[in-house]
Amino acid sequence: MKQLHMFYLGGNAGRSNIEVHDIQFAVCSDYREAVPELKAAWFGDTDKIHIDGWRVVDWADGYDVKLSDRPSESPLRLYFVNVGGYVAGRLAEAHAFDLFVAENAGEAKQKALQKLLPDYLHQHKDNLKDVDNLLELNEIGGFYIRLESNPDGKAAEIGFQGYLPI
Numbered sequence: 001m002k003q004l005h006m007f008y009l010g011g012n013a014g015r016s017n018i019e020v021h022d023i024q025f026a027v028c029s030d031y032r033e034a035v036p037e038l039k040a041a042w043f044g045d046t047d048k049i050h051i052d053g054w055r056v057v058d059w060a061d062g063y064d065v066k067l068s069d070r071p072s073e074s075p076l077r078l079y080f081v082n083v084g085g086y087v088a089g090r091l092a093e094a095h096a097f098d099l100f101v102a103e104n105a106g107e108a109k110q111k112a113l114q115k116l117l118p119d120y121l122h123q124h125k126d127n128l129k130d131v132d133n134l135l136e137l138n139e140i141g142g143f144y145i146r147l148e149s150n151p152d153g154k155a156a157e158i159g160f161q162g163y164l165p166i
Helices: 031-041 105-115
Strands: 003-011 020-028 050-056 063-068 077-086 094-102 121-125 135-137 143-149 158-165
Touching (some): 094 105
Antiparallel strands (some): 003 050
């Protein structure tokens, strides 16, 4: 059965001195089906790309996440938000990300800033390539995202975490 998957990719990019990361989404029955798409989307060195983790996205922020062949008529949308922040005395920026259901990007950003890294210094919505620096997940791989209220649900367990070269 095809499901929405979220992939956390890692690797090198050009002359980078440390590993860089990206998030990609794909619709597949098995993570291996997404590998060609993940490789094509990778911005860095093609010989160092790997999966650090993935999970099925079947619930987020109080809603079951379903796939459909038709667009949703609901005003609610699913957003991926990446937040950055700092810890005093640490040079590196910390990051946390999650999925949020909201009627617009501004509402999703506010939910993210309340939940992700709330006690960090200079907490901010971090750079994403999509409009308004939030990634709206509406249509992926020819399927549309439909949200069904389920306040008692919970996110799927991580399907893989580690180092998986692709």
